[in-house]
Amino acid sequence: MIGLASTGPAYSLAATLGLIVAGVGLQAPIVTMLAFIPMLLIAYAYKELNASDADCGTAFTWATRAFGPRAGWMGGWGIIVADIIVMANLAEIAGIYSFRLLGFASLADSRLWTTVAGGVWIAVMTAVCYIGIEVSAAVQRRLLCIEVAVLVLFAVMALVRVYTGGAGTAIHVSASWFNPFEVSSARALTAGILSAVFLYWGWDTAVSVNEETADSSRTPGRTAVLSTVLLLVIYALVSTSAQAFAGVGTEGIGLGNTNNSGDVLSGLGHAVFGNEGLGWFFTKLLILMVLTSAVSSTQTTILPMARTVFSMAAHKAIPSRFARVHRRYLTPTWSTIGMGLASIGFLVLLTTVSRNVLTDSIDSVGLAIAFYYGLTGFACVWYYRKVLTRSGRDLLFKGVLPALGGLMMLYFFCYAAFDVYADPAYGSTAFDLPVIGRTGGVTVLGLGALLIGVVLMPIVTREHTAALRLQRSLLPQHLPPQTAVESASRYVPADSRSGVGGDWFDVIPLSGTRVGLVVGDVLGHGLHAAATMGRLRTSVRVLARLDLAPDELLSRLDDVVEQAAQEQAGLPGRSGSKPPGDEAHGVTCLYAVYDPLTGQCSMARAGHSPPAIARPDGGGVSSPELPPGPALGMGGLPFRSTDLPLPAGSLIALFTDGLIQTADHDAEVGLRLLTDILAQHRRPLEELCDRVMATLLPGPVDDDAALLLVRTRMLDEHQVAVWELDADPAMVAGARTAATRQLHEWGLDDLSFTTELIVSELVTNAIRYADGPIHVRLIRDRSLICEVSDTGHTTPHLRHAESDDEGGRGLFIIAQMTQRWGTRYTPTGKTIWAEQDLSAGEAT
Numbered sequence: 104m105i106g107l108a109s110t111g112p113a114y115s116l117a118a119t120l121g122l123i124v125a126g127v128g129l130q131a132p133i134v135t136m137l138a139f140i141p142m143l144l145i146a147y148a149y150k151e152l153n154a155s156d157a158d159c160g161t162a163f164t165w166a167t168r169a170f171g172p173r174a175g176w177m178g179g180w181g182i183i184v185a186d187i188i189v190m191a192n193l194a195e196i197a198g199i200y201s202f203r204l205l206g207f208a209s210l211a212d213s214r215l216w217t218t219v220a221g222g223v224w225i226a227v228m229t230a231v232c233y234i235g236i237e238v239s240a241a242v243q244r245r246l247l248c249i250e251v252a253v254l255v256l257f258a259v260m261a262l263v264r265v266y267t268g269g270a271g272t273a274i275h276v277s278a279s280w281f282n283p284f285e286v287s288s289a290r291a292l293t294a295g296i297l298s299a300v301f302l303y304w305g306w307d308t309a310v311s312v313n314e315e316t317a318d319s320s321r322t323p324g325r326t327a328v329l330s331t332v333l334l335l336v337i338y339a340l341v342s343t344s345a346q347a348f349a350g351v352g353t354e355g356i357g358l359g360n361t362n363n364s365g366d367v368l369s370g371l372g373h374a375v376f377g378n379e380g381l382g383w384f385f386t387k388l389l390i391l392m393v394l395t396s397a398v399s400s401t402q403t404t405i406l407p408m409a410r411t412v413f414s415m416a417a418h419k420a421i422p423s424r425f426a427r428v429h430r431r432y433l434t435p436t437w438s439t440i441g442m443g444l445a446s447i448g449f450l451v452l453l454t455t456v457s458r459n460v461l462t463d464s465i466d467s468v469g470l471a472i473a474f475y476y477g478l479t480g481f482a483c484v485w486y487y488r489k490v491l492t493r494s495g496r497d498l499l500f501k502g503v504l505p506a507l508g509g510l511m512m513l514y515f516f517c518y519a520a521f522d523v524y525a526d527p528a529y530g531s532t533a534f535d536l537p538v539i540g541r542t543g544g545v546t547v548l549g550l551g552a553l554l555i556g557v558v559l560m561p562i563v564t565r566e567h568t569a570a571l572r573l574q575r576s577l578l579p580q581h582l583p584p585q586t587a588v589e590s591a592s593r594y595v596p597a598d599s600r601s602g603v604g605g606d607w608f609d610v611i612p613l614s615g616t617r618v619g620l621v622v623g624d625v626l627g628h629g630l631h632a633a634a635t636m637g638r639l640r641t642s643v644r645v646l647a648r649l650d651l652a653p654d655e656l657l658s659r660l661d662d663v664v665e666q667a668a669q670e671q672a673g674l675p676g677r678s679g680s681k682p683p684g685d686e687a688h689g690v691t692c693l694y695a696v697y698d699p700l701t702g703q704c705s706m707a708r709a710g711h712s713p714p715a716i717a718r719p720d721g722g723g724v725s726s727p728e729l730p731p732g733p734a735l736g737m738g739g740l741p742f743r744s745t746d747l748p749l750p751a752g753s754l755i756a757l758f759t760d761g762l763i764q765t766a767d768h769d770a771e772v773g774l775r776l777l778t779d780i781l782a783q784h785r786r787p788l789e790e791l792c793d794r795v796m797a798t799l800l801p802g803p804v805d806d807d808a809a810l811l812l813v814r815t816r817m818l819d820e821h822q823v824a825v826w827e828l829d830a831d832p833a834m835v836a837g838a839r840t841a842a843t844r845q846l847h848e849w850g851l852d853d854l855s856f857t858t859e860l861i862v863s864e865l866v867t868n869a870i871r872y873a874d875g876p877i878h879v880r881l882i883r884d885r886s887l888i889c890e891v892s893d894t895g896h897t898t899p900h901l902r903h904a905e906s907d908d909e910g911g912r913g914l915f916i917i918a919q920m921t922q923r924w925g926t927r928y929t930p931t932g933k934t935i936w937a938e939q940d941l942s943a944g945e946a947t
Contacts (some may be wrong), residue, residue, distance in 0.1 A: 144508025150324030194221030319913025480509025650927030
C-alpha cells in the first residue's frame with residue numbers, strides 16, 4: 104500500500120500525462136509503459152540489496168557499502184533533494200485542490216494562500232508520520248483504495264463514452280499508440296520516457312520502511328517489484344482511456360493543451376462524469392482523489408526522506424541528533440520534524456522568489472531520481488560482483504537486470520541534463536552561466552542541487568576518511584620475513600561509514616629467533632577505535648620485547664586498557680560506564696609465541712576466538728582448547744597460557760570475528776568455511792588468504808575483518824650449538840674456546856673477538872651472581888645470537904661506571920658491540936642474550 108500510495112497515481116497522472124502527450128503525441132500510452140522497464144530493473148536491484156542489508160537508508164547505505172562513503176553520501180543527498188523538491192510541489196497542489204474542492208477558485212489562484220495551505224498540509228502529514236508507521240499505513244490503505252477505484256471508474260466511463268459516441272473529441276484506440284517507432288524522433292521518445300519515469304517514482308518508499316516491516320529482508324523487496332507492476336496496469340489503462348476520450352488536441356480538453364498540462368484530470372472529470380446528479384459527485388470525487396493523492400504522496404514522501412536522514416545520522420554522515428527515535432512512537436524524531444520544516448522552508452523560498460522557479464524545480468526532480476536510482480543499480484552489481492557466477496539467477500537478478508537499469512538511468516540523466524533540459528527554451532526559466540552561456544533553468548536547478556552535495560561531501564566524509572587513513576597507517580604495511588614462520592595477512596575495513604574500527608594483527612620478532620603472533624579487535628568504530636587500536640598495538644610490541652609469557656603480556660595489556668578507560672571516564676577506580684558515541688568500549692586479543700628451536704607455541708586469549716590450526720601430517724584442521732579469558736578491561740579470571748607442540752609446516756590462522764560472522768552466515772558456518780579452505784594447507788599463503796576472503800567475504804562487510812596466516816618452520820640443528828657449564832670460574836676459558844671453534848665451523852671468524860668478549864662477560868656474571876649449572880647457546884640465524892642461561896632471577900642493569908670503579912663496564916661494552924641485548928625469564932631462571940650483525944662476518 105505504501106509503495107503505491109507514495110507514487111500518488113492520481114496526482115502523477117494529472118501532473119505528467121499532458122507533458123508526455125505534448126512530447127510524443129498519440130504514442131503517450133506506450134511511452135508511459137516503456138518507463139516501467141527501467142523502474143522494474145531498479146526495483147529488482149532494490150529487492151536484491153534489501154535481501155542482504157535491510158537498512159532504511161537504502162541508496163545511501165548500499166552505495167556506501169559498494170563504493171565508499173562519498174558515493175553513499177551522494178546517493179542519500181539525491182534522495183533528500185528529490186523528496187524536498189517534490190514535497191514543495193505536492194503541498195502546493197494539495198493547497199490548490201483544497202480550495203477547488205471547497206469552491207474557492209480565487210484562493211486557488213493566490214500564491215500566498217496556496218503556499219499557506221501547502222505548508223499546513225506538510226505540517227499535518229509530518230505529524231501523521233511522526234505519530235507512527237501504523238497510523239501512516241492505516242491512512243494510506245483507505246486513501247489508496249478509494250483513489251484506485253475512482254481512477255478505474257474514470258477509465259471505464261471514458262472508454263464507454265468513446266465507443267458509445269458520447270464524446271466529440273473521442274478517437275478509437277489504435278495499435279499505433281503502442282508502437283514506439285511511431286514517435287517522431289529519438290529525442291522526443293527519450294524526453295517522453297524521462298517525463299514518464301516520474302509517474303513511477305515513489306515505490307521505493309516500501310523499501311525505506313524495511314526496518315519497520317515484518318520479514319524485513321523479503322517483504323519490502325517483493326513489494327517494490329509488485330508496486331511497479333500494479334502501477335503499469337493503472338497507468339496503461341488510464342492513459343489509454345484518457346487519450347481516447349480527450350484526444351491529443353491543443354484546445355479544449357485535449358491532452359495537448361498546454362493550459363491543462365499541469366492538471367489534465369480536473370477538466371476531464373467534468374467531461375467524463377458530467378456536472379449534474381451523480382456525475383457532479385464523481386467529478387468532485389475525482390478532484391478529491393487528486394487532492395488526497397497529493398496529500399498521500401506528501402505523507403509517504405516524508406517517510407523515506409526521514410528514514411534516509413535517520414540512517415545517515417546513525418552512520419554519522421550528518422549530526423547524530425537526527426538519529427534519535429521517539430520512545431513512544433518509535434519513529435525518527437529530528438529527521439522527521441527536520442525534513443518537514445526543510446520542505447516548508449523550500450516551498451516558501453521558491454514561491455517567494457518565483458513560481459516559475461518552483462515549476463522548473465519540479466522538472467529537475469527527474470535528474471535527482473535518475474541519479475540515485477542509477478547509482479543503486481550500479482551498487483547492486485558491484486555489491487554482488489563476487490557471487491554473480493554462482494548461479495544463473497544471481498547473474499540475472501543481481502547483475503544483468505540492475506546493470507541495465509543503471510545504464511538506462513545514466514543515459515536518461517545525461518541526455519536530460521546536457522541536452523533536453525539544458526535548452527534555454529525548455530521550461531520557464533533560463534540562466535546565463537559563466538563560460539557555458541545561457542542554460543535552461545531545469546538543468547541549472549537539478550545539477551546545482553546535486554552539486555551542493557558534492558561541496559558538502561568532503562566535510563561529512565572527513566571523519567571516515569581520516570579514520571581509514573589512520574587505521575591503515577597503524578597496521579603493518581608489510582610483514583617482514585621471519586626465520587620462525589612464513590606469514591601472509593589481509594585486512595578488510597567495513598563498508599559502512601562507521602565501519603572503520605579497531606581490528607589489528609602483527610608479527611613481532613623476539614629474542615632467540617622466536618616470534619610473537621597477535622590479533623586483536625577493539626569493539627568500536629570511528630577515529631577513537633582506530634586510535635585505540637594504534638595505542639594497543641604499540642603496547643603489545645613494547646611488552647613483547649620484554650619477552651613476557653602470553654598470559655603475563657595480556658595481564659599487563661589489561662592494565663593499559665583499564666587505565667585508559669579510567670582516564671577517559673574521568674573517574675577514579677573502576678567504572679562500568681561507557682563513553683557515548685563511537686568510542687571503543689572493549690578489546691579482545693589473542694597472543695601467541697612460537698619457538699622454532701623447540702617447535703613449541705604458547706598461547707593465551709582475552710575474549711578472542713581461538714586460532715584454527717592445520718597440521719602437516721594430514722590430521723585435519725582444529726581449534727585448540729585455550730582457557731577462556733575475559734575481554735581486556737572487563738576484569739574477571741586471570742589469563743592462562745597453553746603450550747602446543749607444532750611440527751614444521753603447521754598452518755596457524757588468527758582472525759577476528761568480522762571474518763567468520765557476517766550478515767550471510769553465523770560464526771559456526773563461517774568457521775566451517777574457513778576450516779575447509781585451511782585443509783588445503785600446502786597451497787601458498789597468499790592464495791589461501793585470497794580464497795578465504797573470496798569465500799567468507801564475497802561482498803561488502805558489516806564489520807572489520809583481519810586475517811593472519813603463518814606457516815611454522817624449525818631451525819636446522821646445524822644452526823645451533825649448546826654447551827652446559829659448571830659454576831666454576833675455570834670454565835670461562837673453555838666456553839670462549841668452544842665458541843671460537845663453532846664460529847670457525849660456521850665461517851664467522853671475524854666475529855670471534857666480539858663473541859669471546861660476550862661469552863666471557865656473560866658466563867662470568869652467571870658464575871658470580873647465580874648458582875647451579877650454566878647453559879651457553881649460539882644460534883646462527885639472520886644474526887648471530889649468544890645466550891647464557893642460569894638459575895638466577897636478578898636482571899643485570901646497564902650503567903655507566905665511574906672512573907675509579909673496578910667493575911661495571913662489561914655490559915656497557917657488550918651493548919656497544921652488539922645490535923641489541925636483553926633478558927628473558929624462564930621457569931628455571933633467566934637468559935641473557937645478545938645479537939650481532941652477520942653482514943660483516945659473511946662479507947669476509
